[in-house]
Amino acid sequence: MKTPREILLKRHQAAAPKLDAIRHDVLNAEFKVGQASRLSLISLFFQMETGWKSVLRLLWQELIWPCRRTWTALAAVWMALFIFNVSQRDKVELAARKLPPPSPEAILAWRQQEKLLAELIGPSAPGDVERRKIFFPKPRTEIAEAMAV
Amino acid sequence: MLVVAEREQLPVPQAKAGEPEAWDTLFRRYQLPLYVYVFELAHDEQTSLDLVQETFIAAVRHIGSLRDDDKFGSWLFGIAHQKCIQRWRKQRREEVLLDEIPESADEFEGSPDDLLIRQEQEAEFMELLNQLPLPQRSVLLLHFVEDFSLEEIAGITGIPIGTVKSRLHYAKKSLRKLLEEKK
Numbered sequence: 001m002k003t004p005r006e007i008l009l010k011r012h013q014a015a016a017p018k019l020d021a022i023r024h025d026v027l028n029a030e031f032k033v034g035q036a037s038r039l040s041l042i043s044l045f046f047q048m049e050t051g052w053k054s055v056l057r058l059l060w061q062e063l064i065w066p067c068r069r070t071w072t073a074l075a076a077v078w079m080a081l082f083i084f085n086v087s088q089r090d091k092v093e094l095a096a097r098k099l100p101p102p103s104p105e106a107i108l109a110w111r112q113q114e115k116l117l118a119e120l121i122g123p124s125a126p127g128d129v130e131r132r133k134i135f136f137p138k139p140r141t142e143i144a145e146a147m148a149v
Numbered sequence: 150m151l152v153v154a155e156r157e158q159l160p161v162p163q164a165k166a167g168e169p170e171a172w173d174t175l176f177r178r179y180q181l182p183l184y185v186y187v188f189e190l191a192h193d194e195q196t197s198l199d200l201v202q203e204t205f206i207a208a209v210r211h212i213g214s215l216r217d218d219d220k221f222g223s224w225l226f227g228i229a230h231q232k233c234i235q236r237w238r239k240q241r242r243e244e245v246l247l248d249e250i251p252e253s254a255d256e257f258e259g260s261p262d263d264l265l266i267r268q269e270q271e272a273e274f275m276e277l278l279n280q281l282p283l284p285q286r287s288v289l290l291l292h293f294v295e296d297f298s299l300e301e302i303a304g305i306t307g308i309p310i311g312t313v314k315s316r317l318h319y320a321k322k323s324l325r326k327l328l329e330e331k332k
Contacts, residue, residue, distance in 0.1 A: 001265040004293040007274060008185045015188075018198055019180040023173065026205040031169045066210065 161218040176205055179222065182294045183229050189290050190233055190283065200236065204229040223301040226291060230305050264321065270328060277327040285320035288313055 064071055159178065163171035183204060188197040207228050215224050266274045278286060291302045299317075303310045 001267055004264055007266060007271050008294055009181055012185045012188060015184055019184055022198060022202045023176045023180055026202060027169050027172055030209045
């Protein structure tokens with residue numbers, strides 16, 4: 001009499017060599033990549049023997065592939081933003097092109113208003129500015145003498 | 150005679166620390182039961198080998214997500230189960246997984262060894278096992294191959310414990326009935 005476990009395992013015992021090969025392959029591949037990933041990217045850049053392909057493959061395996069869904073979602077969002085941005089830019093340019101140039105009467109009225117405004121405000125007082133520029137602080141003793149005089 | 154290490158002796162902490170020897174021990178321990186489980190669901194040698202390989206790779210890469218070291222076995226089988234489902238979904242066979250079974254069984258026989266099969270019945274047993282619906286076969290295999298608890302099977306398959314209990318009950322009942330009929 002045998003248990004179901006014994007029957008099942010015995011039945012598939014022939015697959016053991018193939019499973020051993022798979023185990024070796026996985027461990028070799030994963031721990032080679034694991035060791036490489038422990039090295040900093042900067043040192044990888046300086047190791048000429050590693051080359052660009054290895055760096056790109058490492059980036060792909062460690063950074064992109066494990067979170068491919070997240071990257072895909074981000075790419076979709078970026079694309080949507082880019083398309084939205086481009087469509088908005090086209091609209092602004094189109095609106096700017098559609099605006100007619102100001103008429104000569106409008107330009108004349110605007111210049112008159114500018115002149116009127118200048119007259120109302122009056123000329124600026126540059127003297128104050130110059131006085132501020134030539135002021136030098138004096139020692140306190142000199143200030144006290146001047147006050148006494 | 151198949152030698153199986155005790156769960157407590159498995160070098161899970163060392164594997165978490167990234168020791169290849171520890172991983173070798175763990176994979177050596179689980180490779181055949183995993184293959185049996187996957188093969189008896191998929192019924193294709195190459196697919197089963199691919200799934201075992203994918204499971205090993207995923208285990209090495211995501212060992213950080215294992216909270217309880219004692220649950221390494223059920224965690225590994227959980228990965229394998231998910232890989233099987235992904236493969237079926239690719240093949241548009243999810244309707245097989247959605248097969249519902251009534252949940253009413255409370256009487257659940259605990260040990261997988263209570264069903265003993267005579268040598269002349271071995272081939273019949275395999276044939277009958279394959280006649281069971283996939284959801285029943287899945288829980289029965291987990292029960293037979295690794296003697297996982299109901300909680301562990303529920304964790305692996307992602308179904309409630311009540312459903313596991315009823316599937317196991319009906320699977321064993323139908324298997325026993327079929328074996329008796331064949332006597």
